[in-house]
Amino acid sequence: MTQQRRSYQIGTGLFILLGFAALAYLATQTTSVANFSQGPSYRLVARFTNIGQLKLRAPVKMAGVRIGSVEAIELDPEKLDAIVRVSIDRRYASIPDDSSAAIFTSGLLGDQYVGVQPGGSPDVFKDGDEFVLTQSSMQLEDLIGKFLVNGSPSKPGDDAGKAADAPSAPPQTQH
Amino acid sequence: MSAARRSRVGEALAQVGACGLFLLQLLRATPASLRHARETVRQVWFTGAMSLVIIMTCGLFVGMVLGLQLYYVLSIFGGTAALGTVVSLSLYRELGPVVTALLFAGRAGTSMTAEIGLMRATDQLAAMEMMAVDPLAYVAAPRFLAGIIAMPLLACVFNALGIFGAHLVGVSWLGLDNGTFWSNMTSSVDVWTDVVNGVWKSLAFGAVVSLIAVFQGYTTAPTSEGVAYATTRTVVFSSIAVLALDFVMTAFLM
Numbered sequence: 001m002t003q004q005r006r007s008y009q010i011g012t013g014l015f016i017l018l019g020f021a022a023l024a025y026l027a028t029q030t031t032s033v034a035n036f037s038q039g040p041s042y043r044l045v046a047r048f049t050n051i052g053q054l055k056l057r058a059p060v061k062m063a064g065v066r067i068g069s070v071e072a073i074e075l076d077p078e079k080l081d082a083i084v085r086v087s088i089d090r091r092y093a094s095i096p097d098d099s100s101a102a103i104f105t106s107g108l109l110g111d112q113y114v115g116v117q118p119g120g121s122p123d124v125f126k127d128g129d130e131f132v133l134t135q136s137s138m139q140l141e142d143l144i145g146k147f148l149v150n151g152s153p154s155k156p157g158d159d160a161g162k163a164a165d166a167p168s169a170p171p172q173t174q175h
Numbered sequence: 176m177s178a179a180r181r182s183r184v185g186e187a188l189a190q191v192g193a194c195g196l197f198l199l200q201l202l203r204a205t206p207a208s209l210r211h212a213r214e215t216v217r218q219v220w221f222t223g224a225m226s227l228v229i230i231m232t233c234g235l236f237v238g239m240v241l242g243l244q245l246y247y248v249l250s251i252f253g254g255t256a257a258l259g260t261v262v263s264l265s266l267y268r269e270l271g272p273v274v275t276a277l278l279f280a281g282r283a284g285t286s287m288t289a290e291i292g293l294m295r296a297t298d299q300l301a302a303m304e305m306m307a308v309d310p311l312a313y314v315a316a317p318r319f320l321a322g323i324i325a326m327p328l329l330a331c332v333f334n335a336l337g338i339f340g341a342h343l344v345g346v347s348w349l350g351l352d353n354g355t356f357w358s359n360m361t362s363s364v365d366v367w368t369d370v371v372n373g374v375w376k377s378l379a380f381g382a383v384v385s386l387i388a389v390f391q392g393y394t395t396a397p398t399s400e401g402v403a404y405a406t407t408r409t410v411v412f413s414s415i416a417v418l419a420l421d422f423v424m425t426a427f428l429m
Binding site: 018 | 362
């Protein structure tokens with residue numbers, strides 16, 4: 001009898017342990033907690049005229065690889081543009097200081113993230129530096145608005161002009 | 176006709192009232208039942224650990240079905256990258272607690288009712304009272320507590336297996352990108368508003384299901400037919416209560 005009692009007590013303990021392990025797994029591995037970077041990091045600032053749907057803790061990516069996350073988003077009370085503070089993993093310390101930041105959307109329904117395009121400067125970003133070149137998020141409404149204002153893009157005359165320009169375009173860019 | 180209907184309504188109201196009074200008695204007996212902690216542990220084993228197999232199997236299949244169905248729906252919009260997000264949110268916020276509670280009512284609630292009902296039918300509860308052992312503290316309260324302890328844990332196991340099933344279908348079978356699956360999930364699921372929200376729900380469902388099961392067993396007619404009816408009522412009432420309470424809690428926890 002005591003043997004049997006012992007075995008179900010151990011079993012109950014294992015069950016409770018399994019339940020809490022499942023809860024810990026769900027809470028730490030499948031939620032935004034998993035995105036907190038553990039290692040040391042440094043901060044950069046980027047100013048955007050429009051951040052779209054960018055959220056706190058959104059990823060910062062370079063060449064598609066996650067290198068950090070958005071730490072704070074605020075509005076500059078004087079210049080009236082958005083200040084986005086990002087923290088970059090200390091491992092990626094050699095980002096040229098003329099790199100540019102842009103806000104992209106991952107997929108059609110995905111979240112927005114900050115994408116960093118590397119520049120060519122020999123100097124690298126230091127803690128607290130600011131991105132000189134930024135590109136705001138694409139607003140679908142603006143695109144539609146532009147499209148409506150410009151009218152139909154496939155006028156016969158336009159097409160002919162483009163077709164005539166096209167062959168001469170590559171030599172022009174080479175000059 | 177109307178008199179019969181009125182008496183039926185009155186009976187239903189009386190049931191609800193009796194159930195509420197029973198809950199108060201149960202809560203009053205709970206401190207005394209802590210002396211029988213070993214009995215509570217035995218009930219956690221019986222209602223929780225023994226339900227693991229059915230919970231894990233169902234969780235896996237629910238996750239796999241969700242993966243398939245949502246993949247189909249999302250592919251219409253070209254948004255299959257959001258599969259992990261949608262599956263995890265629907266599991267944590269809704270399906271995990273609710274399906275676990277329905278399975279729990281069928282697996283553990285019925286056996287609680289039948290066990291206590293048979294104790295009532297064979298006068299074991301009366302015998303306990305004669306021996307100055309409070310059957311509420313020794314029989315009812317440990318089962319009630321065990322239900323409250325076991326349900327959230329079972330729901331978490333269900334959710335974890337559901338995510339695993341959806342990953343199996345989405346990534347291993349349908350060829351979704353593994354990194355996209357996880358990174359979209361981790362960027363849109365929040366610990367407090369999603370995971371803990373589901374834990375609150377499953378706590379409440381555990382309390383409701385085990386309260387109904389214990390109440391039905393405790394107040395059953397002391398015949399074999401009465402036990403059969405009580406067991407049926409446990410499943411019917413707790414299913415209705417869980418789904419109705421789910422709506423109310425979702426509205427409040429939004």
